């Protein structure tokens with residue numbers, strides 16, 4: 001039995017930007033023997049529904065920029081991530097929602113400040129904190145494909 005940190009929207013929590021979910025029955029079936037620890041930094045920080053955000057390469061590095069206000073909204077996501085990983089130090093694996101600017105593992109889009117696409121293989125801000133701590137991370141679609 002593994003302890004798996006997982007994007008809450010994959011479990012069926014209605015915490016996406018439009019207050020919908022990404023429930024993935026196939027994934028949940030594969031994880032039914034494991035202990036699942038849900039996280040959603042964006043719902044915690046901004047509630048649901050909320051404006052969307054994108055990862056942008058800025059002078060300060062890679063930031064989450066609100067598509068509505070154009071403000072840098074990275075800080076509460078990073079604070080949430082650090083609190084989460086401080087509290088859960090025994091995680092065996094993190095499964096993130098593909099393409100999310102917070103939870104994507106190797107699938108988030110990165111733009112420059114002119115909104116030109118630089119990469120489709122970036123990690124979201126929550127996942128970056130996990131990787132700094134040596135937590136193994138995988139996108140949900142990749143997990144299903146491999147296992």
Ligand code: SF4
Pocket residue numbers: 007008009010015016017039040041042043097100102103
């Ligand atoms: S991808 Fe991450 S931040 Fe977005 S709704 Fe799912 S858990 Fe929340």
